[in-house]
Amino acid sequence: MRVALWLLALFGVAVAAALFAGNNQGTVTLFWPPYRIDLSLNMVLLLLVGAFALLHAALRGSAALLELPLRAQRWRRQQRERAMHGALLDALAQLLAGRFLRARRAAQSAITQQESLADAAGKVPHCLHLRTLAHVVAAEASHALQDSARREAHLQAALDGIPANGQDGLAELREGVQLRAARWALDERDAAAALERLAALPSGAARRTLALRVRLKAARLARHIPEALETARLLAKHNAFSPAAAASLLRGLLLELLDTAHDPAQLDRLWQGLEGSERRIPDVAVHAAQRLARLGGDPSQVRAWLLPVWEDMVSGGREALGGPRGLRLILTLQDNLEGLDAAWLGRIESAQRAHPQDPRLQYLAAMACVHRGLWGKAQQQLAQAAPRLGEAALKARAWKELARLAEQRGDAQAAAQAWKEAALAAP
Structure with missing residues (x-):
């Protein structure tokens, strides 16, 4: 339809031009003493159109000729940008393939290409992001190669290049670098360094699932049982684990927490600090009661801690009482029947x-x-x-x-x- 309309318009213009030029008797006379030049109006119009086209072409050609140095500079910069992107992609591919030396060399090449573009850094899209990612890849490869010195150098370079209150995704990039640093410290079993890196995160980033997982491992490694327990509770609420895994993890941490008590008063404070659902876990309640008995606690208090579990097991029937948990409960009760x-x-x-x-x-x-x-x-x-x-x-x-x-x-x-x-x- 559009082609047909264009053809109709073209025929209309041709007919109008033919009607105008066919019956046009006008002339244009130029006086150049002692000469006189007579030209038809149609010829003058054609000459004007031709002169305009020639002048336009000359101006375009001159502009293109004057723009050649700038275009050459832009082309060279684009080639360096493509080389930088290619080196970074190669570094990521080599890192995923487990070729850590090649990955580090490719990342270093990307950093070198970025430094060569430093004079035009403001014109290169995402130049800072790419440079930071290249440093992170180089640091990751150095960590895999157990080269701590170069890893820390690349890590510091990545953090120094990102402002603390950066915009356009720079804040998330800085948080990601800090999380990677925490995980590297955790791999080296340096719990203090991992917790220090996590403490530098903003409050929102520190409550993300990945950060909480790292914090849980670091706290357990550092034997900070209360912090590990609180972190595990948050992860369980975020459904970061399956229900069975979450229950097992919480149970283990609760048992470790109860073992840190060295007298009945301290154990009672820890017990009262637990949630109600946690105090009804059979293994936790029985362990707490046994711990209290070993520390010389009152048998009546031991029985009071066991009462919710006893009621749950009795209501659960023979299956609950007949298992190993039921046996532990009965053994604990038989040793604490004094003053019944x-x-x-x-x-x-x-x-x-x-x-x-x-x-x-x-x-x-x-x-x-x-x-x-x-x-x-x-x-x-x-x-x-x-x-x-x-x-x-x-x-x-x-x-x-x-x-x-x-x-x-x-x-x-x-x-x-x-x-x-x-x-x-x-x-």
Whole structure:
């Protein structure tokens, strides 16, 4: 359609020109004494058009001739820019391929090309970004080659070239360089240097997932357990790990944190500082209770820390109580039954009645009766539970307690038989 319109317009112009020129009788007379020149108007118009075209062509040619040095300079600068980009791309490719020496040489070549363009740095797009990336690639290659001196030199050059409050992506570039430096320090197991690099990051960048991962590793390496625990909580909230991995990581850090306590008061402060969900983790609660017992804590406080876990396990049924966590809970409770109150005795007996086929609960109920002075009931429960217990430690303990009860009654024969069974069951 557009071509047809152009053809129609061209024919219209041709017809108009033919009508104007065909019947044009005008003349133009030039007087140049003693001469007189008569020219038709059509000829004058053609001469004017030709003169204009000739003058325009002459001016364009002169401008192109005068522009040749500038164009040559621009061409040379473009060639250096292309060489710089090519060297940087080659450095990245060599780094990914594991050719670290070649990567460092290519990065150094890119830096040299950039320095040759320093006189026109303002006209080269992203010149500072490219120079910084070249230094980072060279530093990464030097780190892989264990050349710490050259790595630090390239790192410092990369940081010096970026203003602290840069715009147009320079701030993100500086943060990325600092994160890489922190990871290099972490690879060398220099936790202090890694934490120092992370501390230099802005608050927003320091809460990114990558920065938090590095901080977690550095804090664990430096044995800063509270900081590592707080970082792990943030990572878990950001879904940086799978639920199983996050639970395992938090559990391990919580156990390490509890092990740092050296007296019951310090352990109590650490315990109260944990979140409610963390205090209900079976492994954490049992470990804290065992730690408190070893530090000479009050058995009633030990039982108070175990109460939420006990309720969860009892409501979980035989599967929860029958596993290794249930065994640890029962072993911890049996060692901390001193001063047992009626409320705890009722809880244990209720759990035993709810699961009458569980010999562990029957054994624990018997031990609770012993501490409450209910000798007859304890002897009956132990006599039923001892032959069915599968764990050697519980079985030996049950027979020993039966032997003591028999000695209290004055039944020497039953006591001797119980001591014999305890010796056979001892691990």
